[in-house]
Amino acid sequence: MIDVTNYAQAAQALVDAGRFLYGRGWSPATSSNYSARIDAEHIAITVSGRHKGQLKAGDVMVVDLDGRPVQSATRASAETALHTVLYGLFTDIGAVIHTHSLAATVLSRALQDRTEIVLQDYELQKAFPGHETHESQVRLPIFENSQDIASLAEETRQFFAENMEYPGYLIRGHGLYTWGASVEDCLRHTEALEFLLACELEMMRLAR
Numbered sequence: 001m002i003d004v005t006n007y008a009q010a011a012q013a014l015v016d017a018g019r020f021l022y023g024r025g026w027s028p029a030t031s032s033n034y035s036a037r038i039d040a041e042h043i044a045i046t047v048s049g050r051h052k053g054q055l056k057a058g059d060v061m062v063v064d065l066d067g068r069p070v071q072s073a074t075r076a077s078a079e080t081a082l083h084t085v086l087y088g089l090f091t092d093i094g095a096v097i098h099t100h101s102l103a104a105t106v107l108s109r110a111l112q113d114r115t116e117i118v119l120q121d122y123e124l125q126k127a128f129p130g131h132e133t134h135e136s137q138v139r140l141p142i143f144e145n146s147q148d149i150a151s152l153a154e155e156t157r158q159f160f161a162e163n164m165e166y167p168g169y170l171i172r173g174h175g176l177y178t179w180g181a182s183v184e185d186c187l188r189h190t191e192a193l194e195f196l197l198a199c200e201l202e203m204m205r206l207a208r
């Protein structure tokens with residue numbers, strides 16, 4: 001049984017997150033998907049194709065950790081497997097957010113031969129637990145974009161099983177995934193990473 005209060009709280013947090021992320025320009029044109037944990041076996045996740053700046057409670061549904069809808073006839077995000085794989089791996093996370101910002105999209109394409117981005121010498125790195133100084137490194141792997149979400153999910157599962165300290169990842173020409181203990185935490189990570197990626201893009205422009 002799904003706890004109705006947990007579901008309602010998760011759904012409202014995702015609706016609010018959508019308004020914020022769309023407002024920042026990081027979830028344009030129905031792109032992006034967001035989820036929040038309801039209990040050990042279920043998450044609330046955005047319905048596929050919905051405008052993230054105008055989400056209503058009915059645009060958030062429940063799936064189990066195998067991505068199967070629970071008490072819903074709507075279609076969960078096409079990228080649900082990229083969420084469920086993270087909840088399976090990181091038992092302490094409570095939310096996953098995927099954005100489609102200009103910085104994440106352009107930077108991951110511009111660095112076409114690279115399989116990771118290393119962020120260093122930015123004070124804002126301290127937004128991540130365990131990073132006490134700008135001299136530490138925040139690293140994000142870059143996976144190739146694919147319409148085969150099952151195989152992309154498996155690729156991410158294998159990577160993060162070995163590299164649990166990475167706070168998120170990029171899909172080339174597509175966007176960013178990050179997670180956190182709560183929706184609030186996850187939003188902080190999203191905002192920090194989007195800021196750092198925008199800085200990197202700006203640095204690259206200045207270096208030309």
Ligand SMILES: CSC[C@@H](O)[C@@H](O)C(=O)COP(=O)(O)O
Pocket residue numbers: 029030031032033046047048049050076077078079098100
């Ligand atoms: C509108 S293009 C973006 C989609 O292809 C996808 O990458 C995305 O982020 C949203 O898919 P969705 O099925 O709505 O969760």
Ligand SMILES: [Zn+2]
Pocket residue numbers: 031032033079098100174175
């Ligand atoms: Zn996407």
